[in-house]
Amino acid sequence: WAPGVQARRLRDDGVHRSSLLRLKPGARLERPAGMDDECLLVEGEAFLADRLMQPGDYLLAPADAPGRAVQTDGGAVLFLRSGGRG
Numbered sequence: 001w002a003p004g005v006q007a008r009r010l011r012d013d014g015v016h017r018s019s020l021l022r023l024k025p026g027a028r029l030e031r032p033a034g035m036d037d038e039c040l041l042v043e044g045e046a047f048l049a050d051r052l053m054q055p056g057d058y059l060l061a062p063a064d065a066p067g068r069a070v071q072t073d074g075g076a077v078l079f080l081r082s083g084g085r086g
Helices: none
Strands: 005-012 016-023 028-030 036-044 046-048 051-053 058-061 069-071 076-083
Touching: 036 046
Parallel strands: none
Antiparallel strands: 005 016, 016 076, 028 069, 036 058, 036 076, 046 051, 046 069
16 A cells, blocks of 8 residues: 555445555545545544544545545554545
């Protein structure tokens, strides 16, 4: 995934992929365009694009959304579900 990011794949049905990600303090993850991402922050704090997320916050990043990076200063755990449109 990226330096400082540990991932556990939970499900992959060939269309959608669900993963649990643990980001160490200072980690940054660039998410590729071309797929929708659903993100639920489980623990810690993280910035998705320019939005600060805290535990329980949910964000849908459409496939064509700009600024798809995830980064954290203090570490975070998030649930990520990605997949193509339609």
